Amino acid sequence: MDMRLAALRLHRENGGKLAVRPKVPxxxxxxxxxxxxxxxxxxxxxxxxxxxxxxxYTIKQNLVAVISDGTAVLGLGNIGPEAALPVMEGKALLxxxxxxxxxFPLVVDxxxxxxxxxxxxxxxxxxxxxxxxxxxxxxxxxxxxxxxKRLDIPVFHDDQHGTAIVTLAGLINALRLVxxxxxxxxxxxxxxxxxxxxxVRLLLSVGVRHIILVDTKGILYEGRTVGMNPxxxxxxxxxxxxxxxxxxxxxxDGADVFIGVSVGGSLTKAxxxxxxxxxxxxALANPVPEIMPEEALAAGAAVVxxxxxxxxxxxxxxxxxxGLFRGALDVRATTINEKMKxxxxxxxxxxxxxxALRPDYVIPSPFDERVAPAVARAVARAAMETGVARxxxxxEAIYRDTFDRVRRLRQAWDAGxxxxxxxxxxxxxxxxxxxxDAPFGPGRSGPEGSGANGSRPDAGEKGTxxxxxxxxxxxxxxxxxxxxxxxxxxxxxxxxxxxxxxRR
Numbered sequence: 001m002d003m004r005l006a007a008l009r010l011h012r013e014n015g016g017k018l019a020v021r022p023k024v025p026x027x028x029x030x031x032x033x034x035x036x037x038x039x040x041x042x043x044x045x046x047x048x049x050x051x052x053x054x055x056x057y058t059i060k061q062n063l064v065a066v067i068s069d070g071t072a073v074l075g076l077g078n079i080g081p082e083a084a085l086p087v088m089e090g091k092a093l094l095x096x097x098x099x100x101x102x103x104f105p106l107v108v109d110x111x112x113x114x115x116x117x118x119x120x121x122x123x124x125x126x127x128x129x130x131x132x133x134x135x136x137x138x139x140x141x142x143x144x145x146x147x148x149k150r151l152d153i154p155v156f157h158d159d160q161h162g163t164a165i166v167t168l169a170g171l172i173n174a175l176r177l178v179x180x181x182x183x184x185x186x187x188x189x190x191x192x193x194x195x196x197x198x199x200v201r202l203l204l205s206v207g208v209r210h211i212i213l214v215d216t217k218g219i220l221y222e223g224r225t226v227g228m229n230p231x232x233x234x235x236x237x238x239x240x241x242x243x244x245x246x247x248x249x250x251x252x253d254g255a256d257v258f259i260g261v262s263v264g265g266s267l268t269k270a271x272x273x274x275x276x277x278x279x280x281x282x283a284l285a286n287p288v289p290e291i292m293p294e295e296a297l298a299a300g301a302a303v304v305x306x307x308x309x310x311x312x313x314x315x316x317x318x319x320x321x322x323g324l325f326r327g328a329l330d331v332r333a334t335t336i337n338e339k340m341k342x343x344x345x346x347x348x349x350x351x352x353x354x355x356a357l358r359p360d361y362v363i364p365s366p367f368d369e370r371v372a373p374a375v376a377r378a379v380a381r382a383a384m385e386t387g388v389a390r391x392x393x394x395x396e397a398i399y400r401d402t403f404d405r406v407r408r409l410r411q412a413w414d415a416g417x418x419x420x421x422x423x424x425x426x427x428x429x430x431x432x433x434x435x436x437d438a439p440f441g442p443g444r445s446g447p448e449g450s451g452a453n454g455s456r457p458d459a460g461e462k463g464t465x466x467x468x469x470x471x472x473x474x475x476x477x478x479x480x481x482x483x484x485x486x487x488x489x490x491x492x493x494x495x496x497x498x499x500x501x502x503r504r
Contacts, residue, residue, distance in 0.1 A: 323375025
């Protein structure tokens with residue numbers, strides 16, 4: 001099967017992946033008068049009297065902007081706004097499929113940080129949240145920080161924080177397997193771009209004390225003058241307490257954890273041999289990881305994660321951002337803070353109970369139906385506890401509502417309702433079935449680099465996205481997984497989202 005041609009056909013014959021569809025009927029003069037002139041003036045007046053009512057009367061309550069300037073797209077680099085649009089459409093599709101969030105793709109032409117920030121600020125009244133996407137470092141850091149200060153809605157750069165959240169989730173479970181704790185471990189992060197910096201910051205926030213960040217010039221340390229910028233200088237002050245110098249090999253001496261968001265092939269067996277016993281290796285560069293899982297395991301790694309869909313333990317941002325925004329929108333959060341990110345990571349990790357943890361299963365499947373509801377619940381609770389929620393809502397109700405709305409959406413897709421024009425199915429690949437038609441499991445999730453973006457979310461039993469054996473019903477539960485997170489351990493698919501070496 002030629003996946004390139006299949007992808008081109010999917011996009012061409014559908015004219016993209018998104019469309020705008022009405023929520024209300026427009027069949028009569030009465031319908032017209034209510035939806036538009038003259039009676040549309042009534043919600044306008046209500047909002048004028050109290051601007052917060054815009055959430056009650058408009059799409060703002062459930063609308064996120066997916067915005068990019070096209071300067072750091074996947075592994076393609078600076079390809080410009082038009083060429084980035086299919087990726088932004090795809091991201092918007094994931095918001096809808098995994099959390100029933102309406103997301104709209106926007107691509108911006110121009111290199112000016114000031115102009116970008118000003119444009120997004122002017123657009124913000126329309127949206128309940130802003131997802132920044134595929135913006136090159138280091139300007140991505142400045143753009144996000146300036147927008148967070150200006151706006152009273154969540155602003156989230158997924159290339160940074162989505163990767164960091166899911167990496168932390170995987171690390172929480174991996175440390176349980178090797179019986180180590182955050183304060184005691186030594187972590188090396190390779191890659192000082194958007195994801196690498198965000199991973200370091202999030203690890204510091206949960207109590208990891210010993211971190212070394214490595215870039216193309218070697219170990220970061222306070223006082224280094226080569227290849228530095230203000231962000232790297234900040235990280236250098238917060239990390240590498242021993243002021244170690246050298247390259248990646250020297251950084252790994254005595255380390256417990258390697259997290260790579262850099263380039264393929266940069267980690268060797270000899271380097272792993274310099275680490276502590278039973279090291280944890282997260283090699284997240286795509287499509288070629290820093291080291292292949294087989295090599296890492298042969299070198300003594302206890303747990304290995306990658307950014308690929310054809311290996312277990314895939315770090316996939318889709319585990320984080322849909323549920324995170326769902327929770328933030330439901331309590332009308334004004335920002336996404338560190339406690340909300342950590343809450344999201346812990347919620348993802350806790351979906352795998354201790355008795356189910358295995359070296360090849362420390363990160364749940366994005367098609368586990370509990371993921372977005374659990375993340376939404378945890379994020380909403382953290383938002384309320386930290387005082388950034390505009391309204392209070394029962395976290396358990398958020399869990400149930402998120403689960404139900406995504407289940408209804410997938411059932412509608414299964415029934416072929418409201419899908420718009422779809423091309424006839426292409427010929428299946430050798431073997432007679434699409435990857436998404438097989439039960440999910442390690443090495444059975446489709447072509448390399450697919451996962452959430454390549455496999456179909458309706459694969460498995462209709463309306464679930466999971467094979468029959470792993471549905472809540474098969475475990476003797478009710479139609480909805482319990483709100484306390486109990487239920488099946490979900491699928492074993494790991495689906496893509498690593499960075500700096502090329503994401504999704």
